[in-house]
Amino acid sequence: MTLPATSALPFKVADLSLAEAGRHQIRLAENEMPGLMALREEFGASQPLAGARIAGSLHMTVQTAVLIETLVALGARVRWASCNIFSTQDEAAAAIAVGPTGTPAAPAGAPVFAWKGETLEEYWWCAERIFDWSEEAAREGADWSGPNMILDDGGDATLLVHKGREAELAGEVPAATDAANAEERVILDTLRRSLELAPDRWTRIAAELRGVTEETTTGVHRLYELHADGGLQFPAINVNDSVTKSKFDNKYGIRHSLPDGLNRATDVLIGGKVVFVVGYGDVGKGAAEALRGQGARVIVSEVDPICALQAAMDGFQVARLEDVVGEVDIFVTCTGNYHVITLDHILAMKHLAIVSNVGHFDNEIDMAALEALPGAERIEIKPQVHEWRLPNGRSVLVLSEGRLMNLGNATGHPSFVMSNSFTNQVLAQIELYTRPEAYPVGVYVLPKHLDEKVARLHLDALGVGLTTLTAEQAAYIGVPVEGPYKVDHYRY
């Protein structure tokens, strides 16, 4: 492995057109991210994040570019990596590295360590880079050398600090077990290199960190476990469970990107088709609504009787997959569970049925079993669209190799949806950074008034006229005029 020698610009931003294309897209995205732009307006003068040094690990896309430039506009400095080896949009990375006022020759943006198609080694090298602030420290004659905040998606940055500190406490990095997978070995190698260079680096970083704000279910799950085990080293805000994150990302994001992905992948008419949606959580609700809106007949499956009852009350047929598999044209998994479509299901499907996943990992569809099936043949129709010829003489079309097709075949969540998530992120960063006393080590959700604020900042862009309570009305229902308006367990 040959890793880039310097940290600044690990990919070719010398290509001016790449940075310029990214800048155009950032400009258009800003129009669709009113929450972030409103925060620049509100906090640009007061600079609440002045002094914050944020290690960011989150898909390096055009939308993230608007997030990064918002953090910077509020006073923060950032170093950034992607949290996925495939998800970087190189033009966005280039534009951020160059900066609005820089040039490829004289970049004036933030250090970015991310490109589309990293190897695992490159990925963890990038992850480590966002913790090395020695350049900045040198420039400023500072005594710190790491970040004081993490903005994380999936928990890899947080993991690195915790694992690093553990190794330092132990004085050594454990050998990989036989069962360790490739990624675990790479992480251990990364830590081993680090330990050789500095025996207390991660311990110092952990001590300096005021906290982490975490974007997703997976990362949040890790945080709660870590805290339950007593291992959490700094406070965390669970951004994922803000209403304006989970209900918007999942439902409205998928409603948009599922048909988009189906169309780009296959150009198959959705109208009139029988579509099977596995799971009726927020993702499944968005999927089912989108497909019905295109004239499909949607059948839903569920394991949770409450969600199953909701699906029925919303007018959908609710059935077990095995009972209707042969009638279905398009399958969409929305569960976060695994093996919800098995090889047996696949073998019972119609010829050229479409199989896709918008739930979580690629094991949601049992791709491993399909790949291992003797006599099955994989034909690439185009990137991310494969025909699998089955021994039974039929074929199925698998999108994005079973991975999230709204990312692989479409472009993920639109900017407006991400603006909700990222406005939560920025508010969470401000909370943890400016009010450390309010957040002892633990995992928190954002207070409801901030969740409401996120929503509020997105209303003007949609032409919404919000009603204001009179003082009498507020008193009558026992809430402040300016909110928060609901009890914590309100379900929206």
Added chain:
Amino acid sequence: MTLPATSALPFKVADLSLAEAGRHQIRLAENEMPGLMALREEFGASQPLAGARIAGSLHMTVQTAVLIETLVALGARVRWASCNIFSTQDEAAAAIAVGPTGTPAAPAGAPVFAWKGETLEEYWWCAERIFDWSEEAAREGADWSGPNMILDDGGDATLLVHKGREAELAGEVPAATDAANAEERVILDTLRRSLELAPDRWTRIAAELRGVTEETTTGVHRLYELHADGGLQFPAINVNDSVTKSKFDNKYGIRHSLPDGLNRATDVLIGGKVVFVVGYGDVGKGAAEALRGQGARVIVSEVDPICALQAAMDGFQVARLEDVVGEVDIFVTCTGNYHVITLDHILAMKHLAIVSNVGHFDNEIDMAALEALPGAERIEIKPQVHEWRLPNGRSVLVLSEGRLMNLGNATGHPSFVMSNSFTNQVLAQIELYTRPEAYPVGVYVLPKHLDEKVARLHLDALGVGLTTLTAEQAAYIGVPVEGPYKVDHYRY
């Protein structure tokens, strides 16, 4: 006031046809209340409520009749009153009093104290009757004379016990204050009569009660306040906040009964009309969906920015009422707040605009101001439908005099919706009665696995095929195979 002399049959069940009509309707309703029927099946043999003496205070409708007969089928004895002076369906009351095997001459059902159109005095007399179990005690030679369980809706039965006990502790019923309203005076009179007859009656009842299960928001609110003040005397289960209650009653119940009420009241074509829905909580969501489904153009108003954003993302125009009032044909309030439609709004409406409330109390629309408006004239078009001629030369149509029009102009929630609520009620009664040790004095929501059970019992009737997790899948997502499946803060 001349109140009925005996407790048994305070209205004319001698009218055989009334009881028979009620019995037909009960039979049809049973087909729409699969949750309750399933409980009869599951618990009929084991009789978990054997020994339970339930004082029930809940609208004496056909659906409640199925609830009552389910409680009885599980071993309970009941005495019943309605929780509203208008809501009793006399045929249902007659059928329950007569019982499935009795006759008007030899009734074999449960004692019922409820009829349509009670006065306030009659209402509180009825409420007191459900606490007087001396007939039953005499018949059985028992030493108790009151109930050991309450099933409440709105908290009046619970209030009576608590107020009665307070008076007994004080040794006197306080005089009504000048500000007391008519109902408060009646309650005090009721207690005064009671105190004269028995100085410790309510104290004994409070001590014997294993708990109360409460149906609605209002009653739940009272319970939390009472407990916060340290006054609660027995445990309570908040049935209202079960998912299968609040999300189903509010959203799917209103989706059904709002257009039903509009149609029965006015026969006005909903298609093409501009309808203004005040509030986008669960009730407003159900209202908006129903009206769009009939081809109306729906405009929504909200004070909560999260709900406002949801409305916009669901495709509705969100506006302040005053900004569009002159374009609107039909107004529907769904807030639980007060004066959300003011007299100024009414004076700005189109000629013959329809004004209605499915939120809560009649002050949601400022009816008092309308009634006090000089020059306004009220014309009864038919019962519960009034034209108000305004001094500006225009008229508006007010439904149910500003009270809940889904009750006043239609027939309230359908049986299937109530089956969800009432199955929660029965499970809650079983919990409190059979596991008193698990519920120290306090207010509880039903555990999630019972909430899921309620849903589960309603699936077969809708032809739903529920999927079962494999052991591997359950382990993967960290839940038991048989549920519960979600964290407590899951929003559905």
Added chain:
Amino acid sequence: MTLPATSALPFKVADLSLAEAGRHQIRLAENEMPGLMALREEFGASQPLAGARIAGSLHMTVQTAVLIETLVALGARVRWASCNIFSTQDEAAAAIAVGPTGTPAAPAGAPVFAWKGETLEEYWWCAERIFDWSEEAAREGADWSGPNMILDDGGDATLLVHKGREAELAGEVPAATDAANAEERVILDTLRRSLELAPDRWTRIAAELRGVTEETTTGVHRLYELHADGGLQFPAINVNDSVTKSKFDNKYGIRHSLPDGLNRATDVLIGGKVVFVVGYGDVGKGAAEALRGQGARVIVSEVDPICALQAAMDGFQVARLEDVVGEVDIFVTCTGNYHVITLDHILAMKHLAIVSNVGHFDNEIDMAALEALPGAERIEIKPQVHEWRLPNGRSVLVLSEGRLMNLGNATGHPSFVMSNSFTNQVLAQIELYTRPEAYPVGVYVLPKHLDEKVARLHLDALGVGLTTLTAEQAAYIGVPVEGPYKVDHYRY
């Protein structure tokens, strides 16, 4: 049979409250019938129907009252009967007979011969009355004694003239054949009485008639047949096939009145239910849309592959009734065909399945076979709602005895829908009456520019802002600026 002695007020309008109640309802209906009110505005001064003597035979409802008073406002005189023995709303008839300015003692309205629940003898006596204008002739010293226009619904008035004329030409009324049904015998008796009184009455009437405007499919069908056989005596305008009649009545009328009828009849929650819609013409399209809008799962059947394909493309399951009959909760026939639900179907239904018809005649469901089924028992739950206990131990609920349930269990088409139909009627009357030279004997549809005019007159009430073509745009697409805008075969 004792028929009323005088023609003026065949029912008790002496009951002032009846006429007053009708007047209130007419006033409210006027607000929902903007097309008719606009015609009063446009033509009130010019009186295009001055001299017209209209024999009207159409359901004597509140909406028809607004039609009648519109015809009168345009200069016509009318005599009116209902076209159905059950459909008269007595308060509407009373209000029309009394007139806006009259009193029951001194009625100043139009002669009306209609009441709810006529016998067949009474029905045809009423039908004959609208052709006897001798009172009016005497008052004016005129030489005519009959009408010069017919406004018909179903063709009974037109039939009477043609049959009467035939009998006069033959010099005798034929004896009823053995196969003749009761109604045919009554018609022949009516004509026989007439022939005794005047040998050429119908011949003279036929000669004086400028034409008929016909409301429905059935009547139109008769007219085309009559014309094809060479028997038609005067021109006819087929109002039924105006776009603003057929597409609005059928689709939007049923969308409104189907759920209304289900609710009033059964109060069963529609959400979550499986509903089978037989036929996907305009009626079926409206039915399916309404039911989906209430959260039902809709299955459709069709015989026409084009309509079947439309249903599939609209997202509905399309299946043969026998293939899914056991899963269905509610059946709705929308075909105009017969025996689309057979006894075999009924015997295969779920317990307490609901069976209803919004198509045409009661033979759409094979009620005769059900009534003849040994061991079947019919229990009236309430008027128009019957439980049929089947020998297989199950029951079904039949609405309106298999007749149109949107009429029997609800109140038929709302005023706004009827305003479209009736505005077509008035324009058709004006066409035939004022431009007889343009309409030689034959059957015509209303010219497209008048169809468009009907639509235009209903836009303001819905707040529609219509766009006007520029002269250049009109030239570009080759239409006049003011319309008509479409070729005749355009399908909308």
Added chain:
Amino acid sequence: MTLPATSALPFKVADLSLAEAGRHQIRLAENEMPGLMALREEFGASQPLAGARIAGSLHMTVQTAVLIETLVALGARVRWASCNIFSTQDEAAAAIAVGPTGTPAAPAGAPVFAWKGETLEEYWWCAERIFDWSEEAAREGADWSGPNMILDDGGDATLLVHKGREAELAGEVPAATDAANAEERVILDTLRRSLELAPDRWTRIAAELRGVTEETTTGVHRLYELHADGGLQFPAINVNDSVTKSKFDNKYGIRHSLPDGLNRATDVLIGGKVVFVVGYGDVGKGAAEALRGQGARVIVSEVDPICALQAAMDGFQVARLEDVVGEVDIFVTCTGNYHVITLDHILAMKHLAIVSNVGHFDNEIDMAALEALPGAERIEIKPQVHEWRLPNGRSVLVLSEGRLMNLGNATGHPSFVMSNSFTNQVLAQIELYTRPEAYPVGVYVLPKHLDEKVARLHLDALGVGLTTLTAEQAAYIGVPVEGPYKVDHYRY
């Protein structure tokens, strides 16, 4: 201009991967074109098109490839050109030229004259090529040298024959007028060259043609005009007005491809946006349904009051563009008219409003005025997506330079929709070719039983179970059991 020297393979099919990629796509498309595949099954043996020599002029896409191979499977020979300079999919053209069994070196498919991005000269050269069958004639020793059938889209092939014949009759090609546009000059040049080579070529071709089947509105319009003027030389079938063409292409095709185009072009979240749909014909109906299905708030404009009333009854706000232009996020024109969005409208739009056309020509939006606006600047964001910076400081995003964005930004109608159109085409070709006596010179729509057949052939693929009339039912409604089922003016 250097035109290709030989007719066979005007583009590089030597690129094997191109033909192979096309073959994969054709195979997938066949699965979505069940109507065409069913015709191969039904008519493969009887070869009804044996002897047919079809000159085809229709977008050379993957779907058209399935059409071509269907025609060939039924016995026809074809020569093919595209009817648009941009619409050819080169891989489809390559695959057709190579043929299923050929190789680039030894092509065994049909002669194809089409590539993406033709010049006007190339376009008309291609069009001429499909009429030159001398190679085939030479091979077979035949005395003909042209086609005997045309399959046309837009009428260019038909125009060439008629214009050619006129020139031959006149003995000369007229000089282009000053006002003639570039394309007219190219056509005249093409004819001039032809006239030099053969003085009666087009006259002979016209005489030999049994007829043309025409795909689109524009072509059909030309045919009716030509026939009205007495100039039509051979019979024509108007495929465009089959129900299974116009109602399916327009409504369901646009419902699919409009959101697809918006997504691919902009990735902007459609949910919550205000979208203005200009025109509520079939295209507008499909557009409005699709956008609502994605959670947009849709406002519609119309000039035809009937369509405007439909839009209102379907729940849409109907407004003039100028009255709401400043609130709108996305504009979609669906009219077939011109200048429905003017420069004044554009100047009043929000910053970064999206402007797009799915109606017809690019003059639907006044692009010429925008291009001529002093100070306006055009920035290419990516191909077919341009930001126009306006002098007022705002920008708008114009898709596909104002041309059809469902073609320019997406991939046009999906295969299933085209299968309906093309099955009509094949049936029309069979009609004209095999029953010339039934079609004297004139313009015909396909008989309704064939329209119904097209639908019928697409039902199995959607899992539709079609119901069959009993003989009694058919007699009752007066239709044959096997159809056709509706009168010609039925509107569906």
